[in-house]
Amino acid sequence: MNTPKLMKPYLLFGVLTTLFSFNIHSQSTDDSLLYERYAAKAKQYYYTHPDSNLIYSDSLISMGQQHGYPKASAYGLKMKGVYYHFATNKDSALYYYTQSMAAYLIIRDSLSAAKSQLNAAMIFTNTGRFDSALSYSLGALRTFEHQRDSNMVGRAIGEVAKVHSLNGDHEKALPYFMRTLELALQSQDVESLANAYNFLTTVYTYLEKYDSSLYYGHKTIPLFMEIKNKPGLGATYVTIANVFKKRNNYDSANYYYNKAIAITEETQYTKGLGEIYYNQGTMEAQRNQLRKAQNLFEQALPYSLDAGHQDLALLIQRDIASTAAKLGDYPKAYKYQVMYQASNDSVFNQQKQQSLVDVQTKYETEKKEQQIALQQALLDTQAAELKINQLIFAGMIGILILIVVIGLLQRKKILLKQSNELERQKTLAKESQLAAALSSQESERKRFARDLHDGFGQMISLLNLNLASLEKNQANREEVYQASSAVLDDMYQELKSICFNLMPETLIQQGVAAATQEFVLRVNQTQKIHIELDTFGMEGRLTDLQEISLYRIIQEWINNLLKYSDAQKATLSLTRDEEEITLLIEDNGAGFDQTKLRQGSGNGWKNITSRSNLIHGEITLDTQLGVQGTTLIINAPYIVESEKLKSAIK
Numbered sequence: 120m121n122t123p124k125l126m127k128p129y130l131l132f133g134v135l136t137t138l139f140s141f142n143i144h145s146q147s148t149d150d151s152l153l154y155e156r157y158a159a160k161a162k163q164y165y166y167t168h169p170d171s172n173l174i175y176s177d178s179l180i181s182m183g184q185q186h187g188y189p190k191a192s193a194y195g196l197k198m199k200g201v202y203y204h205f206a207t208n209k210d211s212a213l214y215y216y217t218q219s220m221a222a223y224l225i226i227r228d229s230l231s232a233a234k235s236q237l238n239a240a241m242i243f244t245n246t247g248r249f250d251s252a253l254s255y256s257l258g259a260l261r262t263f264e265h266q267r268d269s270n271m272v273g274r275a276i277g278e279v280a281k282v283h284s285l286n287g288d289h290e291k292a293l294p295y296f297m298r299t300l301e302l303a304l305q306s307q308d309v310e311s312l313a314n315a316y317n318f319l320t321t322v323y324t325y326l327e328k329y330d331s332s333l334y335y336g337h338k339t340i341p342l343f344m345e346i347k348n349k350p351g352l353g354a355t356y357v358t359i360a361n362v363f364k365k366r367n368n369y370d371s372a373n374y375y376y377n378k379a380i381a382i383t384e385e386t387q388y389t390k391g392l393g394e395i396y397y398n399q400g401t402m403e404a405q406r407n408q409l410r411k412a413q414n415l416f417e418q419a420l421p422y423s424l425d426a427g428h429q430d431l432a433l434l435i436q437r438d439i440a441s442t443a444a445k446l447g448d449y450p451k452a453y454k455y456q457v458m459y460q461a462s463n464d465s466v467f468n469q470q471k472q473q474s475l476v477d478v479q480t481k482y483e484t485e486k487k488e489q490q491i492a493l494q495q496a497l498l499d500t501q502a503a504e505l506k507i508n509q510l511i512f513a514g515m516i517g518i519l520i521l522i523v524v525i526g527l528l529q530r531k532k533i534l535l536k537q538s539n540e541l542e543r544q545k546t547l548a549k550e551s552q553l554a555a556a557l558s559s560q561e562s563e564r565k566r567f568a569r570d571l572h573d574g575f576g577q578m579i580s581l582l583n584l585n586l587a588s589l590e591k592n593q594a595n596r597e598e599v600y601q602a603s604s605a606v607l608d609d610m611y612q613e614l615k616s617i618c619f620n621l622m623p624e625t626l627i628q629q630g631v632a633a634a635t636q637e638f639v640l641r642v643n644q645t646q647k648i649h650i651e652l653d654t655f656g657m658e659g660r661l662t663d664l665q666e667i668s669l670y671r672i673i674q675e676w677i678n679n680l681l682k683y684s685d686a687q688k689a690t691l692s693l694t695r696d697e698e699e700i701t702l703l704i705e706d707n708g709a710g711f712d713q714t715k716l717r718q719g720s721g722n723g724w725k726n727i728t729s730r731s732n733l734i735h736g737e738i739t740l741d742t743q744l745g746v747q748g749t750t751l752i753i754n755a756p757y758i759v760e761s762e763k764l765k766s767a768i769k
Contacts, residue, residue: 273302393422
């Protein structure tokens with residue numbers, strides 16, 4: 120009789136414990152969902168809407184403080200550092216990055232702490248404190264290597280390389296940048312790949328290897344577009360423009376400067392706008408277009424002053440004074456010379472004050488590092504307690520493993536279904552390409568027959584009439600001979616034209632570079648469009664399939680320009696390095712809707728994709744409806760051995 124009475128308190132205690140645990144779990148789940156939402160929003164907006172990023176960062180910090188969710192505070196501090204980083208407030212950015220680093224160490228998230236440490240290294244790099252930058256970068260690198268995070272290893276190596284490059288040792292930086300690219304290619308992370316290409320674009324510019332700089336610059340652009348990194352995209356445009364300026368290709372330089380201005384105005388990055396207008400002004404001064412140069416310098420000055428970029432403002436004031444003097448505007452020259460002198464004195468005083476601030480900052484940084492070391496020691500003492508808690512969750516992990524196994528089996532079933540559907544789509548695509556190729560061949564046959572009938576048929580009839588007239592009238596033999604000879608000359612020219620359209624002799628004998636040059640010459644003679652051809656590394660021969668495919672793609676795209684585009688100028692670039700062949704065609708015509716091109720019923724685009732697939736090429740098309748300018752890029756592997764190519768085609 121006593122047993123039921125004794126069990127009731129224990130039963131009640133068990134029920135209350137279960138309810139309490141459920142309530143804690145529910146609250147934890149709610150916090151986790153809210154954190155994931157705020158974190159995703161902060162990351163989404165830090166490139167495009169910095170003010171929104173700041174709001175969500177503050178919300179994360181408040182969430183961590185009010186709800187006891189330290190992970191949220193740590194991430195909020197990091198994203199607030201990102202906000203001040205892009206706002207060029209370096210001191211505030213460094214403060215929040217180091218705060219975030221300390222917060223992550225407290226919760227034993229060493230990987231996230233290392234990411235904040237790498238961000239702090241970037242601030243040190245940007246402010247010229249290269250010793251601290253190198254120390255922080257190498258510290259983060261050790262953590263990433265320990266965690267085997269190849270993506271972040273690549274970024275840390277890239278920052279080390281950047282420090283060497285900014286320190287003037289570009290040759291020493293280059294192997295690090297190439298290692299960064301190798302890791303990015305392995306991870307296939309778009310942002311890492313974009314940054315690696317961007318680094319190489321810059322360092323090759325410093326090394327005055329401009330072909331390599333342009334090559335990696337054109338690889339950077341579509342990747343920055345994909346991740347919507349507008350500041351990076353603007354910087355890449357400026358680098359490419361500067362390369363063209365150094366090569367005295369002013370039209371191309373202006374084209375990329377204007378693209379850089381457009382994208383930088385969207386980000387409201389005033390310092391960047393000042394630098395772009397100044398670079399464009401120096402180019403006009405280099406061309407001796409002094410009036411244009413002066414206007415651009417005057418546009419650059421207010422942006423540099425608003426951004427607090429005193430060094431740039433000094434250069435602009437000096438160059439405005441110099442340009443005005445050359446133009447004979449001595450009052451303006453005197454005015455800006457006075458401004459330059461006054462600003463120069465002010466900057467000197469600021470530098471003296473900044474040196475004192477740097478000493479204080481160094482002291483605060485060392486103090487913060489000591490605090491981090493103490494926190495790390497505290498974490499080590501808490502490790503034993505955490506192991507005990509881990510044993511409690513061991514049983515739960517067993518259940519989770521069972522659930523995961525069931526989920527994996529279900530996922531495998533879904534993936535198999537998706538794989539079958541993908542194979543079906545590939546089969547349909549191959550059938551579509553084959554149909555396009557057959558249709559193209561049939562069109563070529565019809566055109567060939569029409570050319571023979573309309574051209575040769577009429578000329579042969581005329582020749583027969585001339586010969587028949589000899590039977591009736593022997594007196595005009597010389598006249599008939601001359602007329603017949605003229606007809607034979609026309610037939611020969613017609614035959615040459617038909618043969619060129621079928622397969623240019625130059626393509627067979629001399630290769631795709633020479634054949635393309637001949638084709639461009641013929642197109643330019645029509646005066647419908649002017650094409651500028653640039654080839655690099657095309658001295659040797661490619662395989663027959665590569666040369667024919669590239670030539671037909673060029674022929675198809677240029678013919679489409681002549682038919683449908685209002686472009687007056689186009690640039691055609693064909694380059695080759697040790698691993699890759701790159702075809703680049705740019706024009707200044709009106710952009711169009713890519714969807715209509717890809718889904719259209721015509722065979723032109725299908726022929727281009729089919730030819731590109733034959734040589735394992737990757738197509739990048741940059742065009743927008745209502746925006747001037749279209750760019751087509753095809754990158755294909757450079758394969759020398761014919762056996763490799765045959766096996767690849769099979």
